[in-house]
Each structure stands twice: as C-alpha cells, then as structure tokens.
Amino acid sequence: MRIVVNGKDMLFGEQITILGLLEKLELSKEGIAVAVNGEVIPKSKHDSFSLKDGDEVEVVKVVGGG
Amino acid sequence: MEDYLEIAGRRFSSRLMIGSGKFKSFQQNKEVLEASGAEIITVAVRRVNITDKDKENLLDYIDPKIYQILPNTAGCYSAKEAINTAMLAREATGINWIKLEVIGDQKTLLPDMEQTLEAAKILIKEGFVVLPYIFDDPIYAKKFEDIGCAAVMPLAAPIGSGLGLQNPYNIIFIREAVSIPVIVDAGIGSAADIPPVMELGVDAILTNTALAEAKDPIMMAKAMKHATIAGRLSYLAGRMPRRTYAVPSSPLKGVPYKN
Numbered sequence: 001m002r003i004v005v006n007g008k009d010m011l012f013g014e015q016i017t018i019l020g021l022l023e024k025l026e027l028s029k030e031g032i033a034v035a036v037n038g039e040v041i042p043k044s045k046h047d048s049f050s051l052k053d054g055d056e057v058e059v060v061k062v063v064g065g066g
Numbered sequence: 067m068e069d070y071l072e073i074a075g076r077r078f079s080s081r082l083m084i085g086s087g088k089f090k091s092f093q094q095n096k097e098v099l100e101a102s103g104a105e106i107i108t109v110a111v112r113r114v115n116i117t118d119k120d121k122e123n124l125l126d127y128i129d130p131k132i133y134q135i136l137p138n139t140a141g142c143y144s145a146k147e148a149i150n151t152a153m154l155a156r157e158a159t160g161i162n163w164i165k166l167e168v169i170g171d172q173k174t175l176l177p178d179m180e181q182t183l184e185a186a187k188i189l190i191k192e193g194f195v196v197l198p199y200i201f202d203d204p205i206y207a208k209k210f211e212d213i214g215c216a217a218v219m220p221l222a223a224p225i226g227s228g229l230g231l232q233n234p235y236n237i238i239f240i241r242e243a244v245s246i247p248v249i250v251d252a253g254i255g256s257a258a259d260i261p262p263v264m265e266l267g268v269d270a271i272l273t274n275t276a277l278a279e280a281k282d283p284i285m286m287a288k289a290m291k292h293a294t295i296a297g298r299l300s301y302l303a304g305r306m307p308r309r310t311y312a313v314p315s316s317p318l319k320g321v322p323y324k325n
Contacts, residue, residue, distance in 0.1 A: 061112070
C-alpha cells in the first residue's frame with residue numbers, strides 16, 4: 001500500500017491507522033495535526049482512521065513564523 | 067486612565083505583538099518575547115520533518131496559557147490553501163485565532179485581497195477569530211470589518227523589508243474607516259519606526275524581522291516595548307499643529323537692551 005506522507009512516497013505492507021503511522025515514523029502525537037486528502041482528521045480519530053492506498057497525508061506542527 | 071487593547075473580547079495591556087520567525091533559538095525567542103512585553107505572538111504551521119526529527123517544540127518555550135498564540139497562514143497563495151492551513155493550525159494548537167495571510171506575489175509578498183476576503187468569510191463561518199493581513203486599503207479594510215473580522219492588519223511596508231511606514235495617509239483612512247482594532251503589520255525596521263505609526267491612532271504593531279535581524283534582538287525588544295508605549299501615549303496626548311514658520315517659545319516682551 002502506497003501512502004504519500006508530507007509529499008514523500010512510502011510503502012506499507014498492511015493496513016495502517018493514522019496513529020499506527022505516527023508510531024511507525026516515530027513522530028510526536030502531541031502538538032501536531034494530521035490531514036488526509038486535504039481534510040483534517042481530529043486527534044480523537046487517529047486510532048480508528050485507517051489509511052487507504054494512495055492517500056495523501058500531511059503531518060504538521062507549530063514552528064516559528066511572523 | 068485605563069488603556070488596553072481588546073481583540074475578540076480578550077484584553078491586552080501591551081500594544082506590541084511579535085512574530086517567532088528567524089530567531090537563533092527558541093531560547094532567544096523566549097527572551098525577546100519577555101523583553102518586548104508582548105502578549106501576542108504569531109507562529110507558523112509547517113510539515114513535520116519525517117526523516118530528521120527535531121525533538122524541541124516552540125510551544126515548550128512559549129506557554130500558551132500566558133501568551134496568546136496567533137497561528138498564521140504564511141506561505142499560502144490561495145483561499146483554499148489558507149483555509150486548509152488554518153484548519154491544521156487550529157487542530158495542532160487548539161486555538162481558533164488565525165492571522166490570515168494569502169500572498170499574491172513571491173517577490174513583494176503583498177497580499178491577494180480578493181482571496182484573503184474569500185478565505186476570511188469561510189473561516190469566520192467555521193468559527194475562527196480572523197485577523198487578516200491586508201494591503202493599506204481602507205475600502206477593503208471596511209469589507210473585512212463588515213464580514214466579521216476581529217481586527218485588520220494593514221502593512222506598513224512589504225514583509226521583511228524594514229522600510230518603515232510608507233503611506234501614513236492610508237493608515238489614517240483605515241483608522242477612520244473601521245472600528246475594529248487596526249494592527250500595523252510588516253515593514254517595521256527598528257524601534258524608531260514604531261512611534262510615528264502609533265501616533266496615527268492605530269491599536270497595535272506587529273513585528274518580527276526587525277527583532278530577529280537586530281544585532282541585539284533582546285535590546286531591540288526592550289526598545290520596541292518603550293517605543294510602542296511612547297507612540298501610544300503621544301497619540302493620546304495629542305500633538306501640536308504643524309506650522310510652516312517658527313513661533314517663539316520665549317516671551318517677546320521685556321527682552322533686555324531692547325526698547
């Protein structure tokens with residue numbers, strides 16, 4: 001299964017949830033936001049939301065800016 | 067006399083707002099924030115680096131319980147991009163305030179007002195407190211007020227230019243056109259640029275690059291804190307009229323040796 005994470009192609013052998021993806025990539029689960037195909041998926045749904053082949057995922061956090 | 071800034075029902079005693087971009091470290095940013103006396107600080111939202119993870123988080127240094135965090139949509143070039151970014155910012159921070167920026171051109175970073183207005187309408191419907199970065203255009207400023215924006219943020223000069231206030235008359239027109247707070251954003255080059263803007267009666271100033279690129283950002287933050295207060299007090303005090311010719315300050319009568 002191919003998923004694009006922050007513009008980068010990634011292959012996964014099996015079904016994966018958003019939470020599973022964050023854990024696999026060793027990303028923080030706090031202070032981030034996730035969107036799938038342009039839609040923000042609230043944190044409360046990260047453990048139940050299964051990603052599909054071809055999904056485009058954005059994982060963002062707060063950084064310095066003016 | 068009690069003098070405070072009120073945005074969307076929240077009161078602030080400082081009229082200086084700062085950005086958090088381009089500082090050497092989060093620690094320096096924190097010290098600048100403290101020295102400036104600012105209570106509102108802007109932040110950006112960016113992709114997490116999935117290969118090179120930095121463990122440090124800006125919000126570990128700046129406590130959202132103490133400071134009003136103002137996420138921005140910097141880097142967006144359409145209403146759609148800005149709306150998506152605002153949604154991500156709200157999810158990441160739990161804060162529904164947004165400094166709405168929709169840029170129209172990479173070279174000048176001037177705002178695309180049509181797209182900004184469109185994005186503002188939708189974000190307000192979605193429950194955001196919207197503070198749009200706008201051109202110094204009083205007609206558009208009124209439109210943003212009419213749709214329910216919490217403030218308008220006209221530029222003094224292009225972002226990061228440090229040119230200082232370029233068109234005081236347009237800022238005066240904006241001040242007269244709207245009753246929501248007017249926050250002059252972008253273009254401040256140093257503390258000296260602030261009082262002439264505050265003297266026009268605007269509600270607040272937002273600056274970032276002038277702090278980050280100062281030789282001593284913490285000292286500049288202190289200077290800007292005082293400059294903002296000086297400008298505000300000077301506005302409230304009311305300046306004397308401008309005259310073409312001199313008027314003596316000492317009595318004309320009784321000058322020694324003069325009959």
